[in-house]
Amino acid sequence: MEEQLLGPREPHFWAGTASQAHLMAVGFALNLGKDNDNLCLHFNPRFNMHGDTNTIVCNSRDGGAWGAEQRESAFPFQPGSVVEVCISFDQADLTIKLPDGYSFKFPNRLSLEAINYLSANGDFKIKCVAFE
Numbered sequence: 001m002e003e004q005l006l007g008p009r010e011p012h013f014w015a016g017t018a019s020q021a022h023l024m025a026v027g028f029a030l031n032l033g034k035d036n037d038n039l040c041l042h043f044n045p046r047f048n049m050h051g052d053t054n055t056i057v058c059n060s061r062d063g064g065a066w067g068a069e070q071r072e073s074a075f076p077f078q079p080g081s082v083v084e085v086c087i088s089f090d091q092a093d094l095t096i097k098l099p100d101g102y103s104f105k106f107p108n109r110l111s112l113e114a115i116n117y118l119s120a121n122g123d124f125k126i127k128c129v130a131f132e
Contacts, residue, residue: 028122
């Protein structure tokens with residue numbers, strides 16, 4: 001999936017992607033925010049990438065500058081499997097719910113009130129994006 005501009009989504013209304021990681025997956029990224037230079041969430045599960053193995057790396061990007069990374073050791077992804085990731089947000093935090101029921105928070109460092117931008121890249125095929 002290439003870059004996609006969305007109509008603004010209000011807090012708590014952005015929900016999930018159901019997708020499939022390739023059999024030889026190295027990693028993938030989902031980016032949400034205002035535009036490519038202003039991301040409230042860079043969600044980057046890494047199977048074996050940049051020295052990380054089975055680790056989720058989250059970050060933000062403000063005016064093109066990356067913030068501090070947050071790493072999560074919970075890793076419910078398997079190459080070739082179909083997964084669902086649900087993301088909700090408010091001005092303080094984004095809540096990411098993973099397929100195994102584990103959830104964690106990532107700070108909304110940009111204090112965005114709406115998500116206008118979504119992009120995905122890497123070893124991941126998006127089958128569905130739903131808004132609630």
